Amino acid sequence: MAKLIYSAITSLDGYVADEHGRFDWAAPDEEVHAFVNDLARPVGTYLFGRRMYEVMVAWETMDTRRQPSTVQDFAKIWRAAHKIVYSKTLDTVSSARTRLERHFEPEAVRQMKASAGRDITVGGPGLAAEAIKAGLVDEFQMFVTPVVVGGGTQWLPNDARLRLALLDERRFAGGVVHLRYGTRM
Numbered sequence: 091m092a093k094l095i096y097s098a099i100t101s102l103d104g105y106v107a108d109e110h111g112r113f114d115w116a117a118p119d120e121e122v123h124a125f126v127n128d129l130a131r132p133v134g135t136y137l138f139g140r141r142m143y144e145v146m147v148a149w150e151t152m153d154t155r156r157q158p159s160t161v162q163d164f165a166k167i168w169r170a171a172h173k174i175v176y177s178k179t180l181d182t183v184s185s186a187r188t189r190l191e192r193h194f195e196p197e198a199v200r201q202m203k204a205s206a207g208r209d210i211t212v213g214g215p216g217l218a219a220e221a222i223k224a225g226l227v228d229e230f231q232m233f234v235t236p237v238v239v240g241g242g243t244q245w246l247p248n249d250a251r252l253r254l255a256l257l258d259e260r261r262f263a264g265g266v267v268h269l270r271y272g273t274r275m
Contacts, residue, residue, distance in 0.1 A: 092206035094137075094199065096218045097129065097231035101239045104246065106215055108239040115237045119264045122233065123160035129231065130167045134208025137199070137221070140177035142214030150185040176217055196224035219247035229272050230254065236265035 098106050099116040107113045118126060138146060149168040154161050173188040183190050194217060203210060203226070212218045212227065221227050232245065254271035261267050 092134070092203045093209045093228040094203055094221060094226050095133070095209055095211045095229045095231060096221065096227045097211055097213075097233075098215070098218075098245045099233040099235060100245045101235055101237050101242075103238045103240065104244055105239050105242040106245045108242040111242070115239065116233075116235055118233070118266070119262070120158060120160055121262050121264065122266050122268075123158075123164065125260070125262070125268065126233075127160060127163045127167060130164065130171075130211075132209055133167075133171055133211050134206060135172040135174065135202070135210045136168075137210060137212045137217060138173060138175050139214035139217035140175065140180055142217070143173070143175045143177070143180075143183070146213065147183075147185050194220045196221075196226060199224075199226050215243055215245050215247070218245075219250070222247060222250050222252070227273065229257070229270060231268065231270045234267045234269065 099113075099118065100106055101108075101115065106116070108115070136146075146168065149165050152165055154165045169186065171187065173183075173185060174191055175183050175188060176191050176194045178192055180190060199210075199221065212221045218227070253274045255274050256269070257272045258270040259268065
């Protein structure tokens with residue numbers, strides 16, 4: 091059975107974007123990017139909300155030839171994965187291995203987890219909130235950046251209450267800390 095993993099880069103005060111929608115402060119350095127790539131490598135399917143998909147789809151056509159090897163590696167990983175985009179407003183998707191769904195159906199994701207041979211990630215705090223509320227998320231992975239933005243888009247919903255177990259942690263030279271938690275059953 092595959093795990094559903096929610097991973098995000100957050101500010102110290104728990105935001106994935108500031109009050110103006112910016113997240114430039116979250117750009118990973120080479121060390122963090124390489125670690126993210128290693129986490130992404132075993133993932134077979136990405137679940138995205140519209141906004142997160144619109145950010146991530148740039149990886150589909152990005153010219154990475156003059157980019158660092160970590161960027162080139164992530165582009166290959168992203169392009170190889172299957173993607174499901176949940177949106178009521180998108181007419182089409184523009185990346186390979188991608189399908190568009192109009193509604194998030196928890197039971198369909200449960201079935202996907204039961205039959206998938208590789209892990210699944212959920213991207214974007216809105217879609218993740220739906221998965222969290224449905225009890226579907228098995229792991230939470232956060233990259234805490236050493237910045238406080240004071241407001242914006244939270245990485246976790248306000249109305250979720252979960253007991254978690256720390257599975258792993260890692261510090262990076264640039265001050266980022268990776269925390270990995272599993273849900274307690």
